[in-house]
Amino acid sequence: MELTHSLEDYIEAIWLIGQEKKVVRVKDIMKFFGYKVSSVNKALKNLAKRELINYEKYGYVEITDKGIEVAKRINKKHRLLYKFFVDFLGVADDVASRDACNIEHYLSEETFDRLCEFVDFISSEHCKECFEKWRQHIESKRRCEVRLSELNKGKKALIKRILANDSMKQKFYSMGLVPGEEIIVEKVAPLGDPIDFMIKDYHLSLRKTEADMVVVELIQEK
Amino acid sequence: MKNEFLVAVCGNPNTGKSTIFNHLTGVRQHVGNYPGVTVEKKEGILVYEKYKIKLVDLPGIYSLTAYSPEEIIARNFVIENKPDLVIDIVDCSNLDRNLYLAIQLMELGVPLLLVFNMSDEAEKKGIRIDTKKMSELLGIPIVKTVGHKGIGLDELKKEIVRCCMRTKFHSYEFIRYGKEIDSTIAELKRILDQDKEFSTNYNTFWIALKLIEKDEDVKELVKKSFKNPSLVFNFLEEKISYIESIFGEDTTTIMADARYGLISGITNECVRRVDVEKRRRVSDRIDFILTHRFLGIPIFLALMYLVFWFTFKIGSVPMEWIDNFFRFLTENINHFWIGKSYLKSLLLDGIIGGVGAVLVFLPNIMFLFFAIGVLEYSGYMARAAFIIDRVMHRIGLHGKSFIPMLIGFGCNVPGIMATRTLESKRERLLTILVLPLMSCGARLPIYLLIIPAFFPKKLHTPMLWLIYLIGVILAIISAKVLKHLLFKGETSPFVMELPPYRIPTLKSLVLYVWEKSFLYLKKAGTIILAASIVLWFLSTFPKPQKYSMDYNLAIEKIKLNASLSDKEKERLIIDLENRKIAEEVEKSYMGRIGKFVEPLFSPLGFDWKITTAILGALSAKEVFVSQLGIVNRVGEATEESESLRDRLKKQYDPLVGFCIMLWALVSAPCIATFAITKQETGSWKWAVAQFFGLTLMAYILVLITYQIGRAIL
Helix, strand or coil: CCCCHHHHHHHHHHHHHHHHCCCEEHHHHHHHHCCCHHHHHHHHHHHHHCCCEEECCCCEEEECHHHHHHHHHHHHHHHHHHHHHHHHCCCCHHHHHHHHHHHCCCCCHHHHHHHHHHHHHHHCHHHHHHHHHHHHHHHHHHHCEEEHHHCCCCCEEEEEEECCCHHHHHHHHHCCCCCCCEEEEEEECCCCCCEEEEECCEEEEECHHHHCCEEEEECCCC | CCCEEEEEEEECCCCCHHHHHHHHHCCCEEEEECCCCCCEEEEEEEEECCEEEEEEECCCCCCCCCCCHHHHHHHHHHHHHCCCEEEEEEEHHHHHHHHHHHHHHHHCCCCEEEEEECHHHHHHCCEEECHHHHHHHHCCCEEECEHHHCECHHHHHHHHHHHHHCCCCCCCCCCCCCHHHHHHHHHHHHHHHCCHHHHHHCCHHHHHHHHHCCCHHHHHHHHHHCCCHHHHHHHHHHHHHHHHHHHCCCHHHHHHHHHHHHHHHHHHHHEEECCCCCCCCHHHHHHHHHCCCCCHHHHHHHHHHHHHHHHHHHCHHHHHHHHHHHHHHHHHHHHHCCCCCHHHHHHHHHHHHHHHHHHCCHHHHHHHHHHHHHHHHHCHHHHHHHHHHHHHHHCCCCHHHHHHHHHHHHCHHHHHHHHHHCCCHHHHHHHHHHHHHCCCHHHHHHHHHHHHHHCCHHHHHHHHHHHHHHHHHHHHHHHHHHHHHHCCCCCCCCEEEECCCCCCCHHHHHHHHHHHHHHHHHHHHHHHHHHHHHHHHHHHCCCCCCCCCCHHHHHHHHHHCCCCCHHHHHHHHHHHHHHHHHHHHHHCHHHHHHHHCHHHHHHHCCCHHHHHHHHHCCCCCCHHHHHHHHHCCCCCCCCCCHHHHHHHHHHCCHHHHHHHHHHHHHCCCCHHHHHHHHHHHCCHHHHHHHHHHHHHHHHHHHHHHHHHHHHHC
């Protein structure tokens, strides 16, 4: 009996909430996802039909043994993926968590087992030296991520993301400041602020406060 | 058959949009403001064969988001007025960024015509564009032009007419944002279409798209106009969080990404880059000097001095001609129209005086806008802002506020007009509101009269500096306070393009100057003229029925008195005549108002003579001096009048003298400033607020100064 991805998410969430609290209410689940009532109720009904939970409308939700088994299986994948992304690939927390949530549904048992073995193998003594090198590589790469305002004159960088509200983001995008674009620090104003950049083949000047909202990855000149 | 069309002209700043607009319409232009906002609106008529096309120049913008008032104005114009055609002027040397706006116009679903301007610059940069292929891909006609050389403009006119005559135009359904977003747009559109009234008024596809992009303005629109907004927002919220969880990006970014993706797809197919010689571009070499770390600021200051000198020093030459002409006119009328009558007084003092008061600013305005035009069109204006922004930002303003503030020291009227170079509505308004605190040239005679009268010689210069400094400090404080009060929580970021240097064309400069001068004469001129006549009336009427003594008889008596020398006679007669004028002013409406408000001003140390002079100074600040001379019975005085200084010294002490200067500096600006503020902000509200705000500030400041001063001294 195949579960849809969102149902898998629900059962996992119910199990997780159940670990912390004695009883699981619909309210808790809603809070967990931030969804609206209608979709939660529909999902819960669906889960109850498959005997993964016991559920009365507007009442408590109780996870069945069968449900626990399913939830545990999914959660195990989630934790492994998360650990793999963060500790081994050096991905940022929030990105790793989101990716793990998405991939967990697609991962087959076979690949999952292989991945477990691979993680064990890499962390063992055989690979210690090589693994350490890899960690350093990641670390140096992460250090390359700086704010646009921190770059010196003449430096070239790749835009990673913009940390601003939506309307400010839209402004940046309309000026061509989009993730993936290359940007060069052309010069600093005589009084130290603003800064003149070269992007998409034109000159754009930003105050330091605006340049501070742009996360970039420094491109090392060979 | 329809032969009148409405066409909107749109495009990024610095694309030569106004040059093309000017070429298309010539001087048949109408310049004004969008209702109630400080954003300029320009309209013109293009007559081509039997067709009459009304062109509207929309503000220069980079996109159609709700980021700035200019963007909202542009898109609302397109949505509400449903023009027959929208022309998007594109700078082809910077195609990617320029097409971003084009894509957004396509999203709006309007009939579009792209003008690829500055094709010569692109050629030089080694960019070869296959416009025919691009036009086919986009389904939009494209015309190549070189605006400042007039190349391709005839073809453009032809194409405009052809586009207007089309009954059907391509839809832009090929724009895709990825499967999830496309399906969400479609579903959202279906929900929006349920409200028949809403879907006939608005393009629901565009509304759906903007909702997903989290456009605040459109959200408000749906909340207000859609019959069941919660239906939309519940669906939207769920979908957005779903999409964002899949992509790991927010929808705003995904949409922008999709647009740039489409653009790079198109440019990959249609644009070829030829390697040109790798020399540094001329523009960059100029920039190396003009924004140099050490040279940049001296050059900036020198250029600013030049602008000031050009405006006021060179500008004073034609000003003198105007002055001489009016003097000549007055003398001749006096010569031919003997005797005294109210009609003559109305003509000479009221009308000719009023027209003179309007025209006297014109040379300054023309010279200033010529200088600003050169700076703006050459591209230096953006550099000036770049160089000085650090300082101006500290005091809560923008780099581009510098020139208006500087010009304000010469005269507030052209200074306020110069704020037109500020693109951001917020910063422009802020600059206009505090600008009268820049002590203008007309206030100088007041200081020059007062300071030597009350202060020892060694304090003259420091005193003058102090007054100017107080003005600047007050401007800084007011800017900060107003920013907090009016635009609380709104950030005004500095994201500014530094366009390549270009040589301005004479035609565009002449049109620029003509446009500003005409606007001044038509809008501000009428208000100034009307107010001058009102002030003339108040100071002339009513004539006293009975004088306190018979001046004419007294003068006759002196003339016949044989014991007096001729010189003595003359002195006594002038004295009597001055007394007579003083009595006339005292009994006029203005004198009466002056006396009436005296109790209000006595806590400030001002008597009725000063208040009457203050009222007179509304027409122009320097009038304060001559008016004070009249009420003190020394005739029409100038700032060098020793007899007036003696009178002042006898009546007042240095504290009152200082208070007069402080009042002149801060209080209500002259009517010309009032008129220009009304014109430039587009509403009476701001002009009135500025007038009374400054007066109130002056009152409080002078009250505190005087009372504390009295207590100490």
